[in-house]
Amino acid sequence: MDGDEPLEPKVIDSMIEETITEHDVAGATVAYVEGDEIVHAEGYGYADYETGESVDPDETSFMIGSVSKLLVWTAVMQGVEDGTLDLDEPVGTYLDAYEFEGDDEVTLAHLATHSGGYDDRFEGIFVQEHSEIDEWEEKLESEMPPQIWEPGETISYSNHGTVLAGLVVQEAYGKPLESHIEDEIFNPLGMDSATFVQPAPEDRTLSKGHVPVDDGFETRDPTIVGIPPAGSVSATGPDMGAFALAKLQDGAVEHDGENVQILEPASVVEMFDQQATNHPGVQGLGYGYMLSEYRGEQLVMHTGGTEYFHTLFVLFPEHDVGLFVSFNSMAPFDDVLDGFIDERFVPAESSIESDPATADRADEYAGEYRMTTFQTTHEKFLGLAQGTVTASVTDDGVLELTSSAGEKTRWVEVEPGVFEPKTDDDASFGQTSVAIEDGYLYMNAPAPPFERLSWYETAGFQVSLAGAVIVTLLSTIVIWPINAYRHRGWGAMRGYLNRPRLAILGCVALLVAFIGGVALNPPFDMASWVYGFSLWQRLTFVLLYVLAIGAVVTVVSVGIEWQRVFVARDLDAGSTSRYGLVYLTTLVMALLVLLWQAWYWNLFTAAF
Known part of the structure; x- marks a missing residue:
């Protein structure tokens, strides 16, 4: 490929099929968009291994997890455009029936950049029974984590923050959030299978979740998201392809012969532009979107994961290109995205020489760091097994970061306290820069700051x-x-x-x-x-x-x-x-x- 023409469908198929084989994935759905059209939408493998049902690209929906948040933030920006909402207004303005800590200071802009200051928690995000989500609003109110930072001070990924924004939309328009988004986004874009509803309506075909076993896969019912705006959407590849096109085409697409405008171009720009960061040396966030400059390309994206589904939604705005991939078993996206970038954009390989002077500052950087979330519940204990990074500096000035799982990456100082990957192999699409300053290690948002630990x-x-x-x-x-x-x-x-x-x-x-x-x-x-x-x-x-x-x-x-x-x-x-x-x-x-x-x-x- 010369980097100027769309990929042949067989190239996408080969990448997905290779991942399915190498990582024991039961099934996948994909949509690849370019310009003003969906170039390729395909399904792979099993929607239900137990019955032998295959993934139908046009009919089989997948749980997209936290990619659902992009629908919530699109609805928020629509509300800003029509004057119903104000990004800089405290959320308490819209919530007469509910009370949340800090609701007189936290704004939608804070929530859209995960800087509302709220601690994180896992418990309650998923539930065992559908009846437990009948009153998700009260569940959110009772389970909302406390604030541990001042609003706007620190970016730290917050499921509950986006759910709070979803509640604001619901209260401001006086109708259920799922109905509002269906009327304002799904229906106009022709996303006919997409829904926030759990369980999915009977006329939708929802893939089962899968767990690999020795002789195939065990099938599981999709996880129930206890606070739906955080990640309950199920959708097909073409559904998400239509959503990608709307974002890449300045908020508008052709549907049923008509031009459909779900957002003004200026709102799309605001969502894609960096609005906040934890450190000027690392990537930050737009409104709702994660940003990354990876292998020479600017990525605007979001990932999603439930217990059995793993989803990537990534846009390349400079090229009007987008890719949606969802697996119904847990699997990494790195190989798929790297392969896509290699084939579509032909990036040059890069490697940076280290600066030996960095070794003189080793004491400033070396140590064990732990993420600063989960401060208020027993989930802090998870920091013993995950959520820690050990930093060390080699004699030739390379910063080595070792995760709790033992994975090591190497980084080179490009300005005081700011590091870039030594080689492409040391970066991932979600982690392209590192900064260390005043005892804190910063990674690409929405990762929280990591604090250097005392010896004890x-x-x-x-x-x-x-x-x-x-x-x-x-x-x-x-x-x-x-x-x-x-x-x-x-x-x-x-x-x-x-x-x-x-x-x-x-x-x-x-x-x-x-x-x-x-x-x-x-x-x-x-x-x-x-x-x-x-x-x-x-x-x-x-x-x-x-x-x-x-x-x-x-x-x-x-x-x-x-x-x-x-x-x-x-x-x-x-x-x-x-x-x-x-x-x-x-x-x-x-x-x-x-x-x-x-x-x-x-x-x-x-x-x-």
Whole structure:
């Protein structure tokens, strides 16, 4: 290809089929648009592996996840155009029946750039039953995360922020959001299969979700989005192709022989232009859209993921080109997008030489960084397993970033504190620049800032500390019976168990019960964090509260022992020897450290 002509459909087909094969994907749907037409729309593989039903490009809808947010933001911009909404007006102006923290300061412009200041949370985004979304507005009001930043201060991806904007649209127009978007966007553009409704209407064919197994795939019903404006849209490839054309053609398309204008050109420009960023050295956001300058091309895009579907919607405005891809199994987009860019635009490969002077500033950049979201709930605990990045600088001045999963990328400093990928292999379409300043690491929006951790906050130290504390407390199960037998014999065991030791053993029993509860009702699969903990999981974490009460009793009991020592001025004046008193004190300290860790990771919030 010379980069000036549309791709042949067979080229798109080859890229998708290769991804399906390499990543165990059941099915996919694609729309490729260029100029003023859908060049290619195709379906691949299975819509339902169990029945053998194939993906029909014109009939089979896929859940598009967070790409749904673009429909909400398009509706917001329509409201701005007709004077119903104002981007700079506090959202509380439109919400007489609801109250949200900061609604007298947070504007639609803040929400459109994910800078409303709200913390993030997983729990409640997906639900088990369709009945749970009947009153999603009240659900949003009760589950809205608290504000942890001032509005406009920090970009941090917020599902709930977009849902709040959807509620504003609904209240301002006095009709259900799904009906409003159907009337103002879906119907005018001929997006006949697209819907926010869950479950999808009976006249729509919705793909099943799929999980790969040894002999094929298990089929699953599509995930139910508990706060629908965050990601409940299902649509076909041609539906999303029509939406892409409208955005690429200044808000207008030809439909049924008529020119349909869903947005004014100026509104499209506003949505595509950068409106906010966490740092001038990294990519920011337009209104609703993620921005990226990747391999020499300007991308305006959004991704979407539910439990079984994975979606990419990317526009190349400089070329009037767009690509929509959705898989009904989890799979990466990098190979598809890289292949598309290679074939359609023929970008030049790039590599940057490092500056050895960067090594002199290694202390400013090196360290372990953790994302600054999930500060207020037990989901902070996920930062131990994901959400951290370790930065180091090589002797020749290359910044190396290692993710929690062990993936390493290399970056070269192009100006103080601003880095670009050393080679194309070190970048992805969502991560094309990095900045480090004043103890924070910034990536392309809408990723939140990552904060450099103190030594005691690092994952390695926290895990090691927890292990040492638990071993110390459990040592009582071995040490005290042996000690009692050596000094008094089994018959005198009751006399050996004084109040401090009984208090400690009570706490140890609670700790063992907690560990057992976690083992029997594992809370560490993502489903537990998204759908919410079961009753037994929550009861397990209630034990932490009982353990805290036990710790108070233990501290008092051991404190009385020390009081006796101080009064008598004799280390042997307590009910145990001086060595026993030191051991008791060590156990108390271990218990308090363990409770501090539970508090630090917000594990007490997991019970309720």
